[in-house]
Amino acid sequence: MIRRQHVAADFFPEAEAMRAAYDEKVGNAYRQAIEWQYFCDPRMYTYLRTAPQQVFAQPLWRRFDRHMRQWCMEHAGLVPTGEPNLHLMVNGCTLGLHSDFQNGTLGFVYSLTRWESRKFAGGETLLMRDGVPSYRKHHVQGEVLYELVPARFNQLLLFDDRIVHGTPTIQGSMDPLEGRIALVGHLRAASPVVTAGPLDEAAAREVIAGFHRSLAQPLKPFKEVQGVTSLRLAVAADGRVESVEVLTDNFVTAQSGYEADDDVAAARALVLDAAAKLRFPGAGGPSKLIAPVLLPLPDLRPVEIVVAHAGQAAVLHEALKAQLKEVEALGFRVEVQGDSFAVREPLAGTIRIESHRIVAFFDAPMWVPSQREHFQAALAEKLGMLARYAG
Structure with missing residues (x-):
């Protein structure tokens, strides 16, 4: 760990x-x-x-x-x-x-x-x-x-x-x-990712999103605890969590730092216990999933960016496809899937070019507010430049 x-x-x-x-x-x-x-x-x-x-x-x-x-x-x-x-x-x-x-x-x-x-x-x-x-x-x-x-x-x-x-x-x-x-x-932290087995990743992300929401009330007494833990869950074929392994854990408080602290221990135990009780959809065999948790819990709303354009959707689609290397230089990992662009990192999501607008939709990140704001600003700027190109 x-x-x-x-x-x-x-x-x-x-x-x-x-x-x-x-x-x-x-x-x-x-x-x-x-x-x-x-x-x-x-x-x-x-x-x-x-x-x-x-x-x-x-x-x-x-x-x-x-x-x-x-x-x-x-x-x-x-x-x-x-x-x-x-x-x-x-x-x-x-x-x-x-x-x-x-x-x-x-x-x-x-x-x-x-x-x-x-x-x-x-x-x-x-x-x-x-x-x-x-x-x-x-x-x-x-x-x-x-x-x-x-x-x-x-x-x-x-x-x-x-x-x-x-x-x-x-x-x-x-x-x-x-x-x-x-x-x-x-x-x-990235979006939850299935690293092995047949578990459907989109369905797994939905379960983890619910897991994050369920932590909000129990964690209220531990508002001084801050940091990220990244968990590897071993999921049985029937969806039960068989084990929880901690990969990264930098939970601290400003007062105690990395020294032993009762609030840190209690918050950690709460997160691990809730993770162990999760239930995923059944699949054809066992799977492994990696998922992060940030404390204090960040904004749990998905990231959505909408940019209007006055061009032809097909032209914009080809332009964005040609610029993927520039987009990936910002840290994105993108795949073309039909009329959409599927993003795997740093967050799971999609970018769609519709008749009069470009829509980007991503999982809520386990990032501090400034990291989320920077991500949104960088992507909005890139999509804005694409929209102006079409005009």
Whole structure:
């Protein structure tokens, strides 16, 4: 189970191929054609970043992306949000202390840095420890206050996005081959997904939506508990839940952090007990389902976006089909199904182009309000641009 943080060593079998691709791209300054963004806010950040497709050949990148998504769903019950950035940090680069709770549930750092032979100081991921200020503590400093996680080669680090974190300033070489090289991104909850067996996914999502609604009243006494738990349910052929496995659980309170807390324990027990009592439609055999729960419970209404257009529906349909790569770059996974576009990630839903309007309809996300608002705004902007294209 993933709680505050998790390290997976030897993460990707083709890590050496990824590092070789990077070395080949940047090894000769006269042939280097990567479009780096120099991301600098002098108060907070200084580093270089680019899209991973600038460095890795498409087949290799697809294999990494598939491995990452499968691993995260299997072990965390969460999915990556869009494409990660490839970060390069050389002498003088730094990431100041910050929190990313608006970006996801867990942050991740996948390192391609030759850590054991590095020629620089700094570059670890600094994670602030929990703790309430107290006069009983005297002259605390260093790793009493924070933890430093080395960016070892082929290591995936996951950590709670609410934790204040950063990267100490790199002191050493300016050579891009000798810097800190890592893929950086975020994971968040997706719609419930059937990972094995014949259980109908749409029907399963309806059951989970009812499960979320049923939690509202019992959880009212625990309004200080916040976080995400992702559950894997083993469902028998007759629809009974045979077991509940917790994949991610970062329930905390602002007062206790990750320390033991009675309210956290009670809220967790309530969620697990309710999940164990769920009943799904019967199917032809046993199934497995992954479903998240966010506390405090978010807005449980589905997401619906309607954009008027004055064009021809068939033309718009073809235009959207041609732009799917751009849409997927926002983190969507889309399939064309007849006259509609079925979306699998980050939320299950559909986009339909009707005679005078474009309608997008999605499950209610287990996201904090700012994440939901950003999702709605980004999709509305994309659909608005499509509608204007038709006009």
